[in-house]
Amino acid sequence: MPEIKLKCSCGKVKGKTKNVNESSGTRIMCCCDDCQSFAQYLNQESSVLDQYGGTDIFQMPISNIKITEGIEQISSVRLSAKGMYRRYTICCNTPIGNTMGPGVPFIGVIHNFMDNASTRDEELGKNRGHIQTKFARQEVPTELKGSSLKIILRSLSKLIVWKIKGLNKPSVFFDDNGKPIAKPNILN
């Protein structure tokens, strides 16, 4: 399976994935208000969001991601006290991805952090559709909409398998005792 290079836009933070292809994870376009707020928070709306306000995300196990350079440049924000940890680089405000607590073997990597703009469809397959389209900035054409139910079921069943396989460790964001490596900012 292809290994994908990870890189922030200025190049200070680098890493790579392993074991990634169309069937190993789930590629979606998330139009939810929180993903849009995250892009806004980073002042990166034009580079992150598509015309519908969707963020191109690849969901995969956290342990299949490695940061090889610039880990000290990584910070995170939570849009609310119980929100996801949204990771980004402080060097150039590149969104990295969305993660949950230390026990959850999940990251939704945002396209900007994957150095594969020209080979993305080939490596990860086409996206499975726009979801959470009630938050979209303009009407999403029916043929671009994904079935939220189908995608949720797929994501959940993958999550269960990843959990059984223990793919929440090692994590680049938590130590082996589950303590966060950097303290997130929490927004109100």
Ligand SMILES: [Zn+2]
């Ligand atoms: Zn950078």
Ligand SMILES: [Zn+2]
């Ligand atoms: Zn979202």
